Amino acid sequence: MNMKDIIKRNRELQASLNTHNEKVYENMVVYIRLNSLSERATEETLLEILEHLVIGQQNGKMAEEIFGSDLKAYCDDVLVNLPKETxxxxxxxxxxxxxxxxxxxxxxxxxxxxxxxxxxxxxxxxxxxxxxxxxxxxxxxxxxxxxxxxxxxxxxxxxxxxxxxxxxxxxxxxxxxxxxxxxxxxxxxxxxxxxxxxxxxxxxxxxxxxxxxxxxxxxxxxx
Structure with a gap:
């Protein structure tokens, strides 16, 4: 997928989130984007997170049940695993x-x-x-x-x-x-x-x- 497809898919999935999960995801997006320099890898990872969140929500789960109560720690773990810039x-x-x-x-x-x-x-x-x-x-x-x-x-x-x-x-x-x-x-x-x-x-x-x-x-x- 190119960047336009990733962003488009992200918007489509985000529209299906309930109010609470959408707020949690938006906070994660802001935190991860502002801590990372690799734009494409960041957007790919955020899409993966969103896909997990949507699947979890379909099974009746809230964001904290999927990613844990310490969302900052989860985001920090995500950042550690993002590819480094050359x-x-x-x-x-x-x-x-x-x-x-x-x-x-x-x-x-x-x-x-x-x-x-x-x-x-x-x-x-x-x-x-x-x-x-x-x-x-x-x-x-x-x-x-x-x-x-x-x-x-x-x-x-x-x-x-x-x-x-x-x-x-x-x-x-x-x-x-x-x-x-x-x-x-x-x-x-x-x-x-x-x-x-x-x-x-x-x-x-x-x-x-x-x-x-x-x-x-x-x-x-x-x-």
Missing amino acids: KALQFMNILYFNTLIFMWMFIPKTIGEIIGLFYPAFSEDRISLLPFLISWPFTWIVIWAVLKAIKNSVYGSKGWIALGVSTFVIGTISYVLTDQIFKDIWTVPMNLLISISITCLLFTLQYAFKKYSTHLETKISYI
Whole structure:
């Protein structure tokens, strides 16, 4: 089965779950997905879990009777048995996510240049590279904190949600401030053509990295 078939089958089976089992399964999905890097192997495993749950429900069982009362421990056991990523796949994922981050950081600049065609105040002749370089590592921190908060809130303290939201807000404010503070330092020329070209280049690169990452992941899914 390809990824689309796996996801489609998952949705079909999940629709047959009762309210309690569906909630339990959704928590397992969030926890396992946020702890695993191997996307295909993760989705294959989640489908297997769902199939067991559906069969158990047909026999009158609840999720805890199938997987045990300690669902976190069960999920941890599942994660241990998932295939490990190869170095090549890890490297490709790093390239993909970093390119994706820079693309989304640059998109507002491109939108500003497009709006600048009608309202010149939004257009910039030069932009500073420092806000991008400063915000890049901080973006990773924000992503880590938010994902950590979501993961730990499933089978842990809900206080992690507050941490994730706070970090996201601080990160957004920090990006806006650095964009203003360093706007005249280490600048490069900018116009609509350059902006669109950079955005298209970043989009093409992240797409290519993702496609090749998926290709590499297919090779390890059944190890």
